[in-house]
Structure formats: structure tokens, C-alpha cells
Amino acid sequence: MPNPLPVPPVLHDRGVIARYRKYLPVTDATPVVSLNEGSTPLIHATKLSALVGGGRQVFVKYEGLNPTCSFKDRGMTLAISKAAEEGAKAVICASTGNTSASAAAYAVRAGMRCLVLLPAGKISMGKLAQAVVYGADIVAIDGNFDDALDLVREIGSRDGFAVVNSINPFRIEGQKTASFEIVDELGDAPAVHCLPVGNAGNITAYWKGYKEYHAEAKSTLLPKMWGAQAEGSAPIVRGEVVKSPDTVATAIRIGNPASWDGANEALASSDGHIRALSDEAILTAQAWLAANEGIFVEPASAASIGCLMAAVDEGMVEKLPEGVNIVCTVTGHGLKDIDTAMHHAGGGKVLEAKATAESVLNVLGMAH
Numbered sequence: 001m002p003n004p005l006p007v008p009p010v011l012h013d014r015g016v017i018a019r020y021r022k023y024l025p026v027t028d029a030t031p032v033v034s035l036n037e038g039s040t041p042l043i044h045a046t047k048l049s050a051l052v053g054g055g056r057q058v059f060v061k062y063e064g065l066n067p068t069c070s071f072k073d074r075g076m077t078l079a080i081s082k083a084a085e086e087g088a089k090a091v092i093c094a095s096t097g098n099t100s101a102s103a104a105a106y107a108v109r110a111g112m113r114c115l116v117l118l119p120a121g122k123i124s125m126g127k128l129a130q131a132v133v134y135g136a137d138i139v140a141i142d143g144n145f146d147d148a149l150d151l152v153r154e155i156g157s158r159d160g161f162a163v164v165n166s167i168n169p170f171r172i173e174g175q176k177t178a179s180f181e182i183v184d185e186l187g188d189a190p191a192v193h194c195l196p197v198g199n200a201g202n203i204t205a206y207w208k209g210y211k212e213y214h215a216e217a218k219s220t221l222l223p224k225m226w227g228a229q230a231e232g233s234a235p236i237v238r239g240e241v242v243k244s245p246d247t248v249a250t251a252i253r254i255g256n257p258a259s260w261d262g263a264n265e266a267l268a269s270s271d272g273h274i275r276a277l278s279d280e281a282i283l284t285a286q287a288w289l290a291a292n293e294g295i296f297v298e299p300a301s302a303a304s305i306g307c308l309m310a311a312v313d314e315g316m317v318e319k320l321p322e323g324v325n326i327v328c329t330v331t332g333h334g335l336k337d338i339d340t341a342m343h344h345a346g347g348g349k350v351l352e353a354k355a356t357a358e359s360v361l362n363v364l365g366m367a368h
């Protein structure tokens with residue numbers, strides 16, 4: 001058999017650097033480390049649109065369909081590519097789980113060592129499993145995410161290490177591509193964009209992306225940025241550092257966000273809003289989204305849906321013009337944290353039957 005024609009790798013690469021190179025700080029000297037991240041579905045949410053009312057259309061940006069199942073991959077392709085360009089041999093990050101999964105995967109592709117610092121006992125199993133199988137060096141510390149990030153700043157200042165948390169500006173640059181995709185698909189920016197806020201890198205990145213596209217006249221609108229934190233971890237809402245943050249949404253269990261200023265800027269310039277949601281409201285939104293729209297996301301991600309629901313209840317949505325578009329980003333896949341989902345579902349309802357049609361129909365109450 002003849003050999004297949006050699007295909008230049010770039011033809012296969014549909015990742016965010018390949019697609020949005022013009023807007024990113026890369027040159028021909030940047031080796032592109034990619035897993036074809038991005039291009040995630042923007043799903044029209046029919047039931048959520050009906051709930052919102054006034055002909056307003058709600059779209060869910062399903063970031064759980066990135067290669068490591070969270071939005072972090074958009075920023076990681078850039079952070080790791082730039083680290084490779086600069087000759088880094090190892091990367092380091094603090095994480096509530098998703099950053100470490102993403103860093104570990106992209107580090108493998110770049111041939112780098114990956115060190116991750118995690119808050120002991122506060123990482124979901126799915127995320128830990130990812131870092132383990134990608135082969136990261138994992139250290140669980142007896143502190144929270146904020147403590148881990150302090151350590152990363154200290155250790156990361158040594159030679160040869162690149163820090164790939166969102167304090168690395170390349171992470172923000174990569175993550176802003178989600179806004180580009182939304183505008184490209186809707187033909188304009190939405191009137192409102194809802195998203196969960198933890199370390200506040202993502203709200204900073206989205207706002208940057210929307211502003212850049214607007215400046216290029218790719219959109220006529222700039223959205224209001226609506227953020228949501230968990231009640232037990234809501235430093236930005238409260239306006240002060242939370243020393244011992246706590247929430248079931250472990251991804252956003254952060255008491256001192258690194259991009260606090262970026263979040264404040266996005267909220268102020270977009271005429272936005274940030275609220276705190278109870279764990280119960282977050283879990284209810286997670287279950288509602290799965291059962292009504294067929295979209296399963298991890299608890300932190302559901303905060304964007306809970307945010308919109310709370311805004312409906314408070315009459316904030318009614319004040320928006322009729323017929324406008326609203327986008328909610330759901331940041332991570334539901335399979336990342338099945339323990340929390342199953343616990344909230346009371347263990348799940350699984351019927352038992354003998355391996356006969358009669359028995360199956362019987363337990364279903366469908367036997368004649």
C-alpha cells in the first residue's frame with residue numbers, strides 16, 4: 001500500500017492558536033502545543049429561554065467538551081506553547097483540580113515535567129485521576145488553594161519552571177478565545193454573559209476577548225458580565241479576603257482571587273453584577289440543567305445557571321430588552337465530580353430485576 005500523503009500538522013490543528021493566531025501573542029518561533037481545544041458547542045437552551053421569558057434566548061457554552069473537559073485547555077495551549085518557546089523544562093501550578101488536569105496533559109505533549117500543588121482532600125476524584133494518569137508529580141498540601149498558589153509563586157520563581165496558573169498572562173490570552181467563538185457564532189456579543197468566578201481569571205479573559213472583538217467592529221455590543229461565587233467562598237461579593245473558603249463547588253473554593261482587579265474591571269466597565277449562591281442553589285441548578293436541557297456539568301459550572309435563575313427571580317432579567325441573547329458558560333464536565341452529583345441525587349434511583357423481559361417490565365410497572 002502506498003504511504004498516505006504527509007499532511008502538515010497545522011491542517012489537523014483546529015485548536016485556538018491555529019484559529020485565532022492573529023489575536024494571540026505567538027510568532028513563527030512559537031512551537032504550538034495543542035490538543036485541538038476550543039470550538040465547544042454553543043447550545044440553545046430551550047427550557048431556560050422559556051424560563052427567562054420575553055423572547056430572550058439563552059445559550060450554554062459547554063466548555064466541558066474541551067480535551068481535558070474544562071475551559072482551562074484554551075489558556076493552557078498558549079501557556080505551555082510559550083513555556084516551550086522560552087525553553088522551560090517543567091511547569092508548576094496550584095489547582096482546585098481542572099488547571100492541574102489541563103497542565104498535566106499539555107506538559108506531556110511538550111515533553112515537560114508537571115508539578116501540581118493541590119489542597120488535600122478538596123479535589124474531586126475525576127480531576128485527580130486525570131493528573132495521575134497524565135503522569136504529573138502531585139503534592140497535596142494541608143492548606144487551601146490560596147496557600148498552594150502562594151507556594152507556586154515562591155517555587156515558580158526558580159529557574160527552569162514556568163508557572164501556568166492564570167497569573168500567567170498567556171492563560172488569559174488563550175481563554176479570551178471563548179468570547180471570539182461566541183461572537184463568531186451569534187453574529188454579535190450577547191446582552192449578558194453569566195459565568196462562575198473563582199480565581200477570576202476567566203471573567204477577566206472573557207471581558208478582554210469581548211473588548212478586543214468590539215474594538216475591531218466584529219460586534220456591536222459589549223455584554224454585561226454577571227458573575228457568581230459560592231456563598232462560602234465569595235471574597236469579591238463581600239469585598240474582603242475569605243480566610244477559610246468552603247463550598248461543595250470545590251473548583252471555586254478560593255478566598256483570595258489572583259485576578260480580583262480584572263474581575264472588578266470587568267464588572268465595573270460592563271455595568272455587570274456579581275452575586276453569591278448557596279451550595280443548595282448551585283446543586284439545584286446543576287440537577288435542573290441535566291434534567292431539563294440534557295447538559296451535565298460540574299457544580300462550579302452550574303453557578304452560571306444558578307446566577308441567571310437568581311436574576312430571573314429578582315426581576316433583573318425582566319429589565320433587559322426583550323429578544324436579546326444571553327450566554328451562560330458552563331466551565332467543566334459533570335463527569336469530573338460524580339460523587340457530588342450522585343450524593344445530591346440521593347444515590348440515584350436504580351431498579352433491580354432478573355434478566356428476563358417479564359421481570360424488567362414488572363419492576364417498571366409495565367407488566368400486563
Ligand code: F0G
Pocket residue numbers: 070072094095096097098099100166196197198199200201202203251252298300301331332
Ligand atoms: N469553573 C471551574 C470548573 C473551574 O475549575 C474554575 C477554576 C472556575 C470555574 C473559576 O474560574 O478561577 O478563572 O475564576 N478552577 C481553577 C483550577 C482555580 O485550579 O482548576 P476562575
